[in-house]
């Protein structure tokens with residue numbers, strides 16, 4: 001039973017859903033939608049551990065700060081690397097959402113976290129949210145939140161498959177009756193694809209390019225399957241031999257070959273999850289299709305490639321970059337409805353995390 005005080009808080013509190021991603025943190029506020037989307041970066045003073053900046057401001061400080069200031073990504077490769085900094089980051093975002101509010105609100109918070117995170121880290125994330133001002137805090141695994149955000153019937157006795165391709169990780173889950181039945185996670189995502197383009201430029205074009213150039217080229221002309229009209233993109237950087245600025249035009253065919261390694265790993269993991277899925281659930285997935293979420297879902301032709309290799313229909317979720325955040329927002333609005341999902345489906349899980 002909720003106490004009258006809690007019920008009163010509930011009337012005024014702006015409950016939050018938070019996607020605590022490796023690359024970006026998004027905050028969804030009840031009734032308002034996504035109000036914060038910032039890089040998961042915190043700039044701290046090395047000596048005092050004081051937080052100097054969070055999000056875009058902290059990211060902009062990378063490489064331009066005095067020696068005593070460091071910019072930290074508190075989540076790395078889908079795990080919490082520094083819980084103390086995560087707490088500080090959460091506190092900053094929660095306070096920012098409530099800044100200027102006329103009500104003394106202590107929100108309920110649902111946090112989407114990578115499924116590779118241990119029980120201890122989950123507990124730590126919840127404690128961090130409470131310490132940061134939350135009244136109640138829950139964690140939910142990212143692929144489950146992505147499924148809810150994509151509008152899949154996660155609570156029904158029907159199989160749904162979600163492939164969430166983020167910056168640092170790819171997570172695959174088969175969901176039924178509010179629980180995760182099959183779960184795989186690898187530390188391969190958009191960042192690895194960017195790195196493959198950097199290596200291609202270095203070895204095939206004698207060109208040094210930065211991460212941002214590689215990501216931009218991936219978005220314009222990276223692909224996982226032959227395109228109806230192949231594209232061209234100019235890579236700009238520094239000539240390895242002369243040290244001078246240089247531009248090289250490459251085709252989407254070149255880039256497809258360049259990123260084959262990480263893309264193949266993602267596709268193989270999807271195939272493995274399909275092979276492990278019980279036949280009755282596979283029949284449902286054949287009917288409704290595999291759903292792709294996360295920024296990596298936007299890689300051109302990835303849907304076609306997965307469809308060709310698994311012989312299953314594949315669809316890209318609407319606005320895949322915000323799927324997890326919107327899912328956490330839905331959960332915090334209906335905690336009772338998603339109680340199975342919040343229990344993270346531990347009991348129902350058959351396959352362990354791959355890495």
Ligand SMILES: Nc1ncnc2c1ncn2[C@@H]1O[C@H](COP(=O)(O)OP(=O)(O)OP(=O)(O)O)[C@@H](O)[C@H]1O
Nearest residue numbers: 021022023024166167168169190294295296298299
């Ligand atoms: N149009 C696009 N085509 C290909 N990749 C894209 C596109 N848009 C964004 N991305 C990639 O999506 C990735 C970020 O996705 P997302 O924000 O879902 O990750 P995250 O949730 O922060 O990471 P993780 O799930 O690993 O914690 C980046 O690698 C980015 O380059």
